[in-house]
Amino acid sequence: MADEAKQIKIQDNFAGSEYTNIAQAGYTKEEVLLTFLNVVPPAGRVVGKIMTSPGHLKRIIRLLQDTMKRYEDQYGEVKEADAPGQELGFHA
Numbered sequence: 001m002a003d004e005a006k007q008i009k010i011q012d013n014f015a016g017s018e019y020t021n022i023a024q025a026g027y028t029k030e031e032v033l034l035t036f037l038n039v040v041p042p043a044g045r046v047v048g049k050i051m052t053s054p055g056h057l058k059r060i061i062r063l064l065q066d067t068m069k070r071y072e073d074q075y076g077e078v079k080e081a082d083a084p085g086q087e088l089g090f091h092a
Contacts, residue, residue: 018047022084032057039084 020036022044027033036048052060072078 020047021081027054030054 022037022039024035034050037044038047
């Protein structure tokens with residue numbers, strides 16, 4: 001089974017990529033909700049929401065850490081972006 005190719009399908013109504021510059025997270029014991037926003041003052045909009053289990057979130061975090069390390073190895077250190085300077089008016 002490990003040698004079988006896995007098929008990944010994309011829904012017909014999947015619009016593609018969205019730029020996000022702010023993320024919010026909320027959780028319960030069983031689930032973690034990540035909400036991604038694109039905010040350009042004075043307005044913003046939610047561009048994506050992902051709900052997953054805490055165990056899968058750990059794997060996602062490891063993937064992102066590994067990706068950032070490889071990116072910085074190739075292109076140099078990335079400085080963390082500043083947090084938004086004001087309350088956004090959106091709460092998860």
